[in-house]
Amino acid sequence: MPLHTCAGCGALLPYEGLCRKCREEKQRREILAWTPEEVAHRQRALLEELPALERMDDQAERDFWALLSCWDGITPDIQRAALAQGVRSPVELFYHAPEDVRDGLIDALLQTESPGEANCLMCCVAMQGDDKALETLLELERNPRPWQESLYVPPSVYAQCGGWTFDSAGVRRMLHFETCYPLVQGEPGVDSPVRVAQPREERCPHCGSRLVDLLVVDGREPRLHFLGVDGIIKATCCPVCTMYSEPVFSRFTLEGESTMLPFEPDWVDEMVKEEMEEDYPKFTANGLALGEKRVPLFYGGNEKNIDLLGGFADWVQDWNYTPCPDCGKPMKFLAQIQWGALLGGGEGTIYVELCPECRITSMQYQQS
Ligand SMILES: [Zn+2]
Ligand SMILES: [Zn+2]
Numbered sequence: 001m002p003l004h005t006c007a008g009c010g011a012l013l014p015y016e017g018l019c020r021k022c023r024e025e026k027q028r029r030e031i032l033a034w035t036p037e038e039v040a041h042r043q044r045a046l047l048e049e050l051p052a053l054e055r056m057d058d059q060a061e062r063d064f065w066a067l068l069s070c071w072d073g074i075t076p077d078i079q080r081a082a083l084a085q086g087v088r089s090p091v092e093l094f095y096h097a098p099e100d101v102r103d104g105l106i107d108a109l110l111q112t113e114s115p116g117e118a119n120c121l122m123c124c125v126a127m128q129g130d131d132k133a134l135e136t137l138l139e140l141e142r143n144p145r146p147w148q149e150s151l152y153v154p155p156s157v158y159a160q161c162g163g164w165t166f167d168s169a170g171v172r173r174m175l176h177f178e179t180c181y182p183l184v185q186g187e188p189g190v191d192s193p194v195r196v197a198q199p200r201e202e203r204c205p206h207c208g209s210r211l212v213d214l215l216v217v218d219g220r221e222p223r224l225h226f227l228g229v230d231g232i233i234k235a236t237c238c239p240v241c242t243m244y245s246e247p248v249f250s251r252f253t254l255e256g257e258s259t260m261l262p263f264e265p266d267w268v269d270e271m272v273k274e275e276m277e278e279d280y281p282k283f284t285a286n287g288l289a290l291g292e293k294r295v296p297l298f299y300g301g302n303e304k305n306i307d308l309l310g311g312f313a314d315w316v317q318d319w320n321y322t323p324c325p326d327c328g329k330p331m332k333f334l335a336q337i338q339w340g341a342l343l344g345g346g347e348g349t350i351y352v353e354l355c356p357e358c359r360i361t362s363m364q365y366q367q368s
């Protein structure tokens with residue numbers, strides 16, 4: 001039985017101190033308070049730590065993710081040193097790396113005969129992500145090497161790791177937005193162009209729970225012009241069935257209408273359903289709102305349990321872009337919401353994706 005409350009948010013805890021989310025927030029605030037000198041110092045330190053990073057040493061990983069997620073602070077020097085020392089992971093090291101680093105990665109990829117090494121190098125090349133990276137992966141897609149037989153997915157799916165892909169003609173499709181905002185706890189009712197889990201009257205045809213507008217985004221707000229949607233994006237779902245189903249889809253109009261598309265739930269947990277019935281008012285009164293300032297694209301990286309709009313998803317499992325039910329193309333990552341946290345201390349993340357052309361959103365739940 002929980003005997004304590006979190007000193008940050010008041011959630012019930014089985015121990016004294018801060019809950020995981022509050023503890024991480026405190027660490028993040030400390031990292032964001034670094035001075036430019038401190039950032040430079042950490043960058044120099046990371047250069048020394050690269051071999052440890054490859055070995056997945058805890059401290060080196062913390063230092064890397066602090067620099068990348070809070071400061072966008074992985075410099076070309078670090079990328080060059082990583083290439084020279086044969087350090088290939090985390091593959092995010094190579095996001096938008098300079099051309100000489102890209103060429104080094106591509107050379108290594110084209111020379112290797114090892115499926116394991118190729119697997120990692122394709123992710124690195126995808127993270128670098130420029131036109132030559134695309135050409136290289138396209139060429140491998142058209143003329144597979146022997147090692148590709150051992151891999152589960154083709155190079156165009158490896159490209160998705162870097163937030164993009166290409167079709168058979170080599171046309172690029174971006175799967176992420178190059179702007180990222182955090183969703184932060186505001187006061188319920190305060191005006192925000194982004195809202196989470198807003199109440200609806202209709203009930204789910206499968207389990208009878210009240211539906212929610214999981215995400216409501218007003219693309220007309222200047223901070224959100226990067227979405228390229230001149231109207232309202234609304235993603236509607238059953239908050240219970242979404243946890244037990246493959247992605248649930250909804251279709252929206254720019255005027256703010258939205259309809260959940262038919263689906264077959266795998267099953268429904270009666271207990272979760274009853275809890276939701278009880279928690280619905282609190283759940284839909286959450287104060288999550290759009291943060292004022294942009295943050296780096298990997299702000300949510302490495303299990304930071306952050307709610308965010310745009311940028312890169314922090315997939316609980318491997319990256320997993322949903323095919324649009326209308327056009328069949330992979331959808332674009334729009335937002336991630338710590339579902340468990342909204343429901344009072346549970347686990348799990350909901351990823352919201354968008355097909356801007358078809359005006360469809362998808363919502364998928366993942367749990368570690
Ligand atoms: Zn807390
Ligand atoms: Zn339902």
Ligand SMILES: [Zn+2]
Nearest residue numbers: 324327355358
């Ligand atoms: Zn589509």
